[in-house]
Amino acid sequence: MAPVKIWELCAADRQRVFSPFCWAARLAVVHKGLDYETVPWQFTEKEKLQAASGQGLVPVVEDSGKVVNDSFAIAQYLERTYPDRPTLFGGPGGEAASLFVKNWMMLSAVKPALQPLMLVDIHSQLADDDKAYFREQREKRFGNKLEEVCPEGDRPAKLAAFKAALEPLRATLGAQPFLGGEKPLYTDIIVFSFFMMARSVSATKLLDADDPVHAWRERMLDAYGGVGRKAVGYPV
């Protein structure tokens, strides 16, 4: 079987993959035990991506002639196409719950709290053309200069808000090793992917060593043959 091709957003160092959605796609492929190859992609290489997928966002997965974009749609595609391989969702109820977890990450305090802490770090890792694109896009989105979204003096409060937002995760992981129970499921992958984003661009210490979320992150870094731990990033 030909390897699954995964288009992934990368920094100036093309090995440094930092999009949480791309990490979710890669880990979903790895969870299924499929061979893969990556196509490292930078923001300003739009034409290549458009030609391959008919749209402009990553991740994109190409598998046996089928092209799928959007991390959640990729997980659904993999689950339906490879039902005999380890399950990502653990059944329809798990799939439905995964959508909640994704939306919780995107819409509640977690992504909004984490992203401002990472903006300047992400920018500093990008290729030169991507730096200009990223600054323009993000400054429009945040209505502020990148450096002003989270000034140095605000970082302790923002970090505390991020840690507080993890409380439901902390309570759950204090009672069981993974969100999926004894083994990771796609719910773990969704949340862990945001920590992979942080790890790949930033030396910021997000978690205390005695936090159950820290212990879970360690387990996830070692899961799947250590694909997370071996990736280019900061060992925080």
Ligand SMILES: N[C@@H](CCC(=O)N[C@@H](CS)C(=O)NCC(=O)O)C(=O)O
């Ligand atoms: N909902 C999509 C989000 C995909 C997305 O926003 N991808 C970003 C990278 S994190 C992207 O490709 N951005 C390209 C751009 O902004 O030009 C998913 O889960 O895959």
